[in-house]
Amino acid sequence: MSESVYKTSKHRTALLEILRTTKTHPTAAWLYERLKERFPDLSQGTVYRNLSILAELGLVRVLRSGKTFDRFDADVTPHDHMVCERCGRVDDAGISATPAGEQEAARATGYLVTSRRLDYYGICPDCQRSGDR
Amino acid sequence: MSESVYKTSKHRTALLEILRTTKTHPTAAWLYERLKERFPDLSQGTVYRNLSILAELGLVRVLRSGKTFDRFDADVTPHDHMVCERCGRVDDAGISATPAGEQEAARATGYLVTSRRLDYYGICPDCQRSGDR
DNA sequence: TTAATTGCAAACGGTTTGCCACGTT
């Protein structure tokens, strides 16, 4: 996990491919199921290992969401997220709004700010429709 | 955990008190240690149970941070956070910046936005000082 | 050949939960 020179691997390549053609910010479990279709004797460890390598390479973003499990995003350009508090779904919120307060916050706290994450929480259209509760 | 009418409890009261007089956004483990000083035969379950009750009552905010464990905040007014990527420390970022993009994002995605969380990531002053790596 | 990759299964670690005794109302 230190100075490795990563070799290419079918699994990792396929994993990234799936991630890039998926807009739903999948969980590791979902990716595992999806990838297992192509590699029947795939193990969870492989998925987790490769996700962390992809994240290390900056090819994937880890969204540690409000729920207990992580979600992953192959779109590493800065953008915000909408998190549904009912069903846990995560959508893109479009272009990231004002980094306005960033400099101010950095100055006030003395932090060296390298990135930021903005998540909106609410109810997704589907859950609004299927009303109740 | 549904329609309970909570009774007062020394443990819960003390927990909230500690939380309110602490600016460091403690972890459950830290709170457990702290509270154990006052209640020597305290168990972890009690801390977790009470934290979740306090959260349910809106008296505490759960900051599911970039790290693997949660942090808790008794300041439930809207404000953002600075997360140190080196040591995991979490500070307040001061007054929350304008929710400028919020309406736009809500309109674009169809979400009913109820709240948002803005976290800045970077290096805290201490870690900047103790340089290296 | 050499080091990265994988499957497997056990381990990890923070959090949750079932059980029963105790405390509050």
Next chain:
DNA sequence: AACGTGGCAAACCGTTTGCAATTAA
């Protein structure tokens, strides 16, 4: 008496890791 609360320990569950076999370079 009725029911929330707490201690204890086991269970949970997403994730990590050690190991031996496999595979890419």
